[in-house]
Amino acid sequence: MKSVEAFWNRYLKARGLPEETPYQDVFHFELSEYWANELLRLVLIGQKKATASALAEFSLEGRRVPVAGDLYILTDWSETPRCVVRVDRVTILPFREMTWDLCSKEGEDDSLASWRAGHRKFFSAEGHALGYQFSEDMPVVFEEFAVVYRETE
Numbered sequence: 498m499k500s501v502e503a504f505w506n507r508y509l510k511a512r513g514l515p516e517e518t519p520y521q522d523v524f525h526f527e528l529s530e531y532w533a534n535e536l537l538r539l540v541l542i543g544q545k546k547a548t549a550s551a552l553a554e555f556s557l558e559g560r561r562v563p564v565a566g567d568l569y570i571l572t573d574w575s576e577t578p579r580c581v582v583r584v585d586r587v588t589i590l591p592f593r594e595m596t597w598d599l600c601s602k603e604g605e606d607d608s609l610a611s612w613r614a615g616h617r618k619f620f621s622a623e624g625h626a627l628g629y630q631f632s633e634d635m636p637v638v639f640e641e642f643a644v645v646y647r648e649t650e
Contacts, residue, residue, distance in 0.1 A: 501570060504578035508646045521563065523570040523578065528622060530574040536605070537573055540644060541580060545604035551620050552589060552636035553629035563587055563640050580647035584640050592616070593633040602641055 501523050509518055526536035526548065539545035555562050563569075567584040588599060597609040606612040620631040629635070 501572075501576075501578050504648075505570065505581075507648070508581050511646065519568070520570055520581070521567045522560065523572060523576075525572045525574055525576070528619070528626075533574040537571060537579055539604050540571060540582070541647065543644075546643065547599070547602035547604075547639060547641045549595070549600070549603065549616060550638045550640070551623065551629060551631075552638050554623065554627060555638070557627045557629060562589070562638055568645070569642075580644050582642040583645045584642050586641040588639045588641075589636050590639065591634045592620070592631075592637050595637060595639070599639055 505520060506516075508514075509516060525533040527533045536545060552562070554560075563584045565584055565586055569582050569584070570578050571580050571582055572578050590599075592613075595609075595612070597612075600606065600609055600612040603612065606615060616637075617631065620635070623629075624631045
């Protein structure tokens with residue numbers, strides 16, 4: 498995590514923020530190397546501006562639900578920090594009530610049907626791994642975010 502702390506300190510210095518400014522978590526998207534890196538790429542080019550998580554994931558992993566203003570460090574699959582994102586808006590809805598207006602902000606799909614198919618598969622696999630059951634009524638935490646810092650390569 499040394500590289501994460503150094504990355505965070507560079508962010509704080511670049512933005513003139515106090516040393517005690519916290520970040521909520523460090524993570525990469527998805528459950529596979531390909532998708533973790535691909536979704537990060539979409540964030541870095543400005544196409545992906547949101548993410549969806551099962552509400553159950555937060556309690557099962559002992560994390561609090563994000564709130565607007567939270568800062569997160571996104572990494573690639575190898576856990577190299579690549580950018581800082583700020584949560585701008587959090588919406589919690591049952592899976593079945595997710596709208597294309599929201600889901601399109603994830604930048605991954607071309608229709609609500611494809612978003613639902615992909616997320617059914619993801620939430621089913623994640624649920625199996627973490628211990629929750631996917632259902633059309635399960636609450637989904639939808640976070641809209643903005644990249645507030647990244648370093649050039």
